[in-house]
Amino acid sequence: MSQTDFPFSRSTIRYVAILLLTAFMGIASFIGVFELQNEREAGGRLFYAEQTQEMHRRFELLxxxxxxxxxxxxxxxxxxxxxxxxxxxxxxxxxxxxxxxxxxxxxxxxxxxxxxxxxxxxxxxxxxxxxxxxxxxxxxxxxxxxxxxxxxxxxxxxxxxxxxxxxxxxxxxxxxxxxxxxxxxxxxxxxxxxxxxxxxxxxxxxxxxxxxxxxxxxxxxxxxxxxxxxxxxxxxxxxxxxxxxxxxxxxxxxxxxxxxxxxxxxxxxxxxxxxxxxxxxxxxxxxxELGAKLEQNLAPLSRLIFVLTLASALLFLLFWGYARSARLEFRSIQNLYERLVEESRTDSLTRLPNRHAIRLEMQNQSYAHLLLLNIDSFRTLNDFYGSDVGDDLLIEFAKRLKMLEQKHTGLKAYRLHADEFALLSSESMEIKKLLTLTHRFMTQGPYRENRHRIEIMLSLSIGAAKASPQALEQADIALNLAKSSNDSYKLYAPELENHHKLRQHITLTKRLKEALREDRLIPYFQPIVNSKGHIQKYECLARIIESNGEVLSPYLFLQIAKKSKLYPKITQKMVQKSFKAFEKSDHDFSINLSFEDIAHTKTRDFILKSLQDYPKAKQVIFEIVETENIHNYKLLEDFIKEIKRFGARVAIDDFGSGYSNFLHLAKLRVDFIKIDGSLIQGLGQDSEVEIIVHSIVEICQRLGIQTIAEFIDNEPLSHKASEMGIDFQQGFYFYEPSHEIRH
The missing domain is CATH 3.30.450.20 (PAS domain)
Structure with a gap:
C-alpha cells in the first residue's frame, strides 16, 4: 500500500464508522417511537385515573x-x-x-x-x-x-x-x-x-x-x-x-x-x-378524545425523532472537526464554573471559606463543635486607624486562624462577616480544652500591620455550641453572653437561651424607655394612591431612631412595649406627632389603633381630647386592626360614634385575615376596608383567593365602604387590584415609608 493510499483508507474507515453510528441512531429512534406507542395505553390509563382525581378536586374547590x-x-x-x-x-x-x-x-x-x-x-x-x-x-x-x-x-x-x-x-x-x-x-x-x-x-x-x-x-x-x-x-x-x-x-x-x-x-x-x-x-x-390528544402529542415527537435521525449524520459530520475544540471549550467552562462556585464560598478579603460554605458543611453533621470568634471593639479600632488598617488586621487574624487549623487536625476556619469568624471541630477534643487553646493561640502576641508599622493587641470573645441544626444560633447566643458578661468564652446550654431572652427583653425595654424619654419615637409616612396612582392619603407608622441612627420597625418593639406597659405612651405620642405633621397639609392621614388602645381609658380620653382641639379632625382616619380579641363591641361602637362626631373616619385593617364579619361592619359604620396583604398577594395566582377578594369588594360597594389593597409590590399585582375594582392601593411598588411627607 502506498503512502497516498493511507489517508484514503482512514477516511473510508471514518466514513463507514459514521454510517454505522447514524444507522444505529436511526434504529434506536424508531425503536423508541415503537416503545412509546406500546406504552401509550398503559400510560394513558394512569393519565385517565389522574384526570378523574383532578376532576373531583377541581369541582370540590369550585x-x-x-x-x-x-x-x-x-x-x-x-x-x-x-x-x-x-x-x-x-x-x-x-x-x-x-x-x-x-x-x-x-x-x-x-x-x-x-x-x-x-x-x-x-x-x-x-x-x-x-x-x-x-x-x-x-x-x-x-x-x-x-x-x-x-x-x-x-x-x-x-x-x-x-x-x-x-x-x-x-x-x-x-x-x-x-x-x-x-x-x-x-x-x-x-x-x-x-x-x-x-x-x-x-x-x-x-x-x-x-x-x-x-x-x-x-x-x-x-x-x-x-x-x-x-x-x-x-x-x-x-x-x-x-x-x-x-x-x-x-x-x-x-x-x-x-x-x-x-x-x-x-x-x-x-x-x-x-x-x-x-x-x-x-x-x-x-x-x-383523550387518546386522540395523546396520539396528537406523540405524533410530533415521532416525527421529530425521525427527522433527528436523518439529521444526526449531517450534524455528526458537521461537528466532527469541531469536537476537539468543543471539548476544550467545555473544559474551560467547567473550570470557570468551578472557580465561580469556589468564589461564592470564599471570603474575598481573607480567602477563608465564608458563611455559605459553613452552612453547606454543617448540613453534613460531620463536626463535633462550632466556635464563633468575635474581635472585641473592632469597630473602634477600624474608626481610629482607618479601614485599610482594619482590613490588614482581619487578614492577619485569618492567617493566624489558618495556622491554628494546620496545627491541629480536625479544625476548619471560616469568616462569617465583618469581625466574626468561625471554627468547626470534627475531632473529639474536649470542648473546654478547645476553647482555652483557641483563645490563647489567637490572643498571644501582637498583630502586626506592616504597611503602617503598627502593632495591636487584640482581645477576643468566643461562643461555642455542640453539633445540631441550630448550632449557629446557639453559638451566637453564647457569644453575645460572653461579650456582655466580659468572659473570654461561653459554651451554649439551654438555660442560657432563657437568660439571653430575658437580657434581650430588659435591654430592649431600657432602650425603649430611653427613646421615649429622649423623644426618638417618630412617625414615618407611607402614601396611599388612587386608581390613577396619585397620592390620596398617608398611613402613619411608628419608628424608633436608635442613638446610633439605626431605625427600628414596630415588630421589633411593640410586643415588648405591651409587656412593659409602655404601649399607651407610644400610641399617644403617635397621635400627637401625626396631628402636628399634617397641620399644614390637606391630605388625609390614618393612625393605627388596637382594641387595647380603645379599652385603655387614658388613651381613649387623650384621643377624643386631641380630636376636639384639632382643627383638621375631618382628615383623620383611625385604622383598627381586625382581631378576634375584640370582646366588647359595645365599647368599640361607642368609641367610633364619638370620633365620628368630630368628623374623623374609621378603617378596618387586615380585613380577611381572621374574624371577618360584615354584620359588624354595617353596625360599626366603617368608612374603609384594608384587605389583608396575604389575600392581595394571591391575586393572579389563586382563583379561590380572587373569588374571596371579589366578594369582599362587591359587598363593600353595596355597603358604601371604600377598599384599600395592601402590600402592592409589582405592576401586575397593581393592575389586577384595579381590575377588581379596589379603590386605593398601598405598597413598595409605589412608595416606601419615609419620615417626610411627599407633596
Missing part, C-alpha cells in the same frame, strides 16, 4: 367557592333595612320590591341566571318566594334544619333537593336588636355550577338522584337512567346510556372512577346538612 360566595351574598342581604322592615311589619309587598331589585342587581355582578330568594318568618311559615307569590306554608316538618336554627340562629350552607332540582342553599338568620325575625334562603341550582365547570375545564357532568327520591320531591321533568337513578340535568347528553348499572352508591364511601366502553367516569356523593345522600355528580371523559 363548589366550596360557590358556597362561600352565596354565604357572603346572603350575609349582605340579611342586614338590609328594607328586608328587616318587611319581616318586622309583615309586609310581603315591601319584601317583593326589595327581592326583585336585589335579583336584578345580582345578575350584573355574578354569572348566575337562576338565583332564588325565599323569606321565612320566625314561626317557620313561608313569607315570600321569588319564584311564586304563595305564602303561609308551614315548613317546620319539611325543613327539620330550621327547627335546629331556631335554637341556635347561625348561618347554614347546604345542598337541598326541592321541587325544581338539586340546589346550593344558604340559610341566614334575620335579626334586629337580638330578636329573631325569620330566615333568608339564597338558592342557586347546582346545574349553574356544573355549567361553569364545563365551560372552565371542558369536562362534562350529569346530576343524578335516587329515582324514589326524585318522584317524591321534584316537579320538574326528569328521565330514568335505570330503575334506581333519575337524571335531573346533564351538560352533555352523550354517553348517558352507559350510566346504567354503575355502582353510584359506593361514591358515598369514597370518590369513584371507572371505565366503560371507552368512556372514563368519576362520581362524587352529594349530601344534605345532616350527612344523608341526596344525589350523585358524575363526570365523564371520552377515552377516544
Amino acid at each position: 363548589l366550596e367557592s360557590e358556597l362561600q360566595s352565596y354565604s357572603l351574598f346572603a350575609s349582605s342581604l340579611a342586614i338590609h333595612p328594607d328586608l328587616i322592615q318587611s319581616l318586622e311589619t309583615q309586609n310581603p309587598a315591601l319584601a317583593e320590591r326589595f327581592v326583585y331589585q336585589t335579583l336584578e342587581e345580582s345578575k350584573l355582578h355574578r354569572p348566575v341566571e337562576n338565583l332564588w330568594i325565599h323569606l321565612i318568618d320566625s314561626s317557620l311559615h313561608s313569607f315570600y318566594r321569588s319564584w311564586s307569590f304563595k305564602r303561609g306554608d308551614d315548613l317546620s316538618i319539611v325543613r327539620p334544619e330550621l327547627s335546629l336554627l331556631l335554637e341556635n340562629p347561625t348561618p347554614l350552607a347546604q345542598m337541598s333537593l326541592g321541587i325544581f332540582t338539586l340546589s346550593l342553599k344558604h340559610t341566614h338568620p334575620i335579626q334586629k336588636e337580638g330578636k329573631l325575625l325569620g330566615f333568608l334562603e339564597v338558592i342557586a341550582p347546582l346545574q349553574e355550577t356544573m355549567l361553569r365547570f364545563s365551560q372552565k375545564h371542558s369536562i362534562q357532568s350529569a346530576l343524578l338522584v335516587n329515582a324514589s327520591l326524585a318522584a317524591k320531591v321534584t316537579q320538574q321533568p326528569y328521565s330514568l337512567i335505570s330503575d334506581q337513578y333519575a337524571l335531573l340535568y346533564a351538560t352533555d347528553s352523550r354517553n348517558l346510556t352507559l350510566l346504567e348499572g354503575l355502582p353510584l352508591s359506593l361514591a358515598c364511601q369514597k370518590n369513584l372512577s371507572w371505565e366503560k366502553e371507552g368512556v372514563v367516569f368519576g362520581a362524587s356523593c352529594l349530601r344534605d346538612s345532616f350527612g344523608a345522600p341526596l344525589g350523585y355528580l358524575v363526570f365523564f371523559l371520552d377515552e377516544k
Whole structure:
C-alpha cells in the first residue's frame, strides 16, 4: 500500500464508522417511537385515573367557592333595612320590591341566571318566594334544619333537593336588636355550577338522584337512567346510556372512577346538612378524545425523532472537526464554573471559606463543635486607624486562624462577616480544652500591620455550641453572653437561651424607655394612591431612631412595649406627632389603633381630647386592626360614634385575615376596608383567593365602604387590584415609608 493510499483508507474507515453510528441512531429512534406507542395505553390509563382525581378536586374547590360566595351574598342581604322592615311589619309587598331589585342587581355582578330568594318568618311559615307569590306554608316538618336554627340562629350552607332540582342553599338568620325575625334562603341550582365547570375545564357532568327520591320531591321533568337513578340535568347528553348499572352508591364511601366502553367516569356523593345522600355528580371523559390528544402529542415527537435521525449524520459530520475544540471549550467552562462556585464560598478579603460554605458543611453533621470568634471593639479600632488598617488586621487574624487549623487536625476556619469568624471541630477534643487553646493561640502576641508599622493587641470573645441544626444560633447566643458578661468564652446550654431572652427583653425595654424619654419615637409616612396612582392619603407608622441612627420597625418593639406597659405612651405620642405633621397639609392621614388602645381609658380620653382641639379632625382616619380579641363591641361602637362626631373616619385593617364579619361592619359604620396583604398577594395566582377578594369588594360597594389593597409590590399585582375594582392601593411598588411627607 502506498503512502497516498493511507489517508484514503482512514477516511473510508471514518466514513463507514459514521454510517454505522447514524444507522444505529436511526434504529434506536424508531425503536423508541415503537416503545412509546406500546406504552401509550398503559400510560394513558394512569393519565385517565389522574384526570378523574383532578376532576373531583377541581369541582370540590369550585363548589366550596360557590358556597362561600352565596354565604357572603346572603350575609349582605340579611342586614338590609328594607328586608328587616318587611319581616318586622309583615309586609310581603315591601319584601317583593326589595327581592326583585336585589335579583336584578345580582345578575350584573355574578354569572348566575337562576338565583332564588325565599323569606321565612320566625314561626317557620313561608313569607315570600321569588319564584311564586304563595305564602303561609308551614315548613317546620319539611325543613327539620330550621327547627335546629331556631335554637341556635347561625348561618347554614347546604345542598337541598326541592321541587325544581338539586340546589346550593344558604340559610341566614334575620335579626334586629337580638330578636329573631325569620330566615333568608339564597338558592342557586347546582346545574349553574356544573355549567361553569364545563365551560372552565371542558369536562362534562350529569346530576343524578335516587329515582324514589326524585318522584317524591321534584316537579320538574326528569328521565330514568335505570330503575334506581333519575337524571335531573346533564351538560352533555352523550354517553348517558352507559350510566346504567354503575355502582353510584359506593361514591358515598369514597370518590369513584371507572371505565366503560371507552368512556372514563368519576362520581362524587352529594349530601344534605345532616350527612344523608341526596344525589350523585358524575363526570365523564371520552377515552377516544383523550387518546386522540395523546396520539396528537406523540405524533410530533415521532416525527421529530425521525427527522433527528436523518439529521444526526449531517450534524455528526458537521461537528466532527469541531469536537476537539468543543471539548476544550467545555473544559474551560467547567473550570470557570468551578472557580465561580469556589468564589461564592470564599471570603474575598481573607480567602477563608465564608458563611455559605459553613452552612453547606454543617448540613453534613460531620463536626463535633462550632466556635464563633468575635474581635472585641473592632469597630473602634477600624474608626481610629482607618479601614485599610482594619482590613490588614482581619487578614492577619485569618492567617493566624489558618495556622491554628494546620496545627491541629480536625479544625476548619471560616469568616462569617465583618469581625466574626468561625471554627468547626470534627475531632473529639474536649470542648473546654478547645476553647482555652483557641483563645490563647489567637490572643498571644501582637498583630502586626506592616504597611503602617503598627502593632495591636487584640482581645477576643468566643461562643461555642455542640453539633445540631441550630448550632449557629446557639453559638451566637453564647457569644453575645460572653461579650456582655466580659468572659473570654461561653459554651451554649439551654438555660442560657432563657437568660439571653430575658437580657434581650430588659435591654430592649431600657432602650425603649430611653427613646421615649429622649423623644426618638417618630412617625414615618407611607402614601396611599388612587386608581390613577396619585397620592390620596398617608398611613402613619411608628419608628424608633436608635442613638446610633439605626431605625427600628414596630415588630421589633411593640410586643415588648405591651409587656412593659409602655404601649399607651407610644400610641399617644403617635397621635400627637401625626396631628402636628399634617397641620399644614390637606391630605388625609390614618393612625393605627388596637382594641387595647380603645379599652385603655387614658388613651381613649387623650384621643377624643386631641380630636376636639384639632382643627383638621375631618382628615383623620383611625385604622383598627381586625382581631378576634375584640370582646366588647359595645365599647368599640361607642368609641367610633364619638370620633365620628368630630368628623374623623374609621378603617378596618387586615380585613380577611381572621374574624371577618360584615354584620359588624354595617353596625360599626366603617368608612374603609384594608384587605389583608396575604389575600392581595394571591391575586393572579389563586382563583379561590380572587373569588374571596371579589366578594369582599362587591359587598363593600353595596355597603358604601371604600377598599384599600395592601402590600402592592409589582405592576401586575397593581393592575389586577384595579381590575377588581379596589379603590386605593398601598405598597413598595409605589412608595416606601419615609419620615417626610411627599407633596
